[in-house]
Amino acid sequence: MLKKFKALFPKPPFKSAGYPKRIYPGHAAWFVREVTNDDIKALLAVERNVYHGKLPWTKSAFLSELISPLPHLYLCVEAEAILAFGGCRIIGNDAHITNIAVDPDFQGSGIGTFLLQELEHFAKKNGCLTMSLEVRLSNRDAQRLYRKLGYVSRAIKTAYYDQTNEDALDMVKYID
Structure with a gap:
């Protein structure tokens, strides 16, 4: 019976990374x-x-991810409010980046890179060999960031995004 309700309770924090912690991209003091x-x-x-x-x-998509029984990590960066977030779910030996977003006023400040590096640390701790993600074909800035961090293109997923029918670029990073 307890197994049925286990998913309803939040999983314990990923303690080994020392969250919450203060980060300093640029001159601002933010917390992750x-x-x-x-x-x-x-x-x-x-x-x-x-x-x-x-x-x-x-809201239900976020909730579903946060209560998933699969190993996962979702982080946010905040000052007075949340400015960015990112998360991954581990399936087999792949850490799949499910969602990452940085408020436009804070893009280019290093927050996206920081979040991806934290998720990679989590992936390595969990024995993953790859990290994967999908990105809109129109989102060239994000593609540049992913390539800079070692991701390579695998395939194009046609009409991947429901709302717009936009294609997605499937990308992967092979973890050392």
Whole structure:
């Protein structure tokens, strides 16, 4: 019976990474910590800013990821409010980046790179050999960032995004 309800309780924080912790990209003092169910409204606000009013993920999609029994890590960066978030789910020996977003006012500040590096650390701790993600074909800035961090293109997924039918570029990083 307890197994049925295990998914309803938040998993313990990823303690070995020392969350929450203070980070200093540029001159600002920001904190990184694990996302909780109470943060979903703020994550949706970041998405609205990034996607010009649209919401690629719903509240239930975030909730589903946060209570998943699969190993996962979702982090947010905040000052007075959440400015960015990112997360991955481990399936087999792959850490799949499910979602990452940085408020447009803070893009280019190193937060996206920082989040991806933290997720890679989590992937390595869990024995992953690869990290994978999908990115919109139109999102050239994100593709440049991923390539800079060692991701390579694998394939194009036609009409991958439901709302727009936009194609996605499937990318992978092979972890040493």
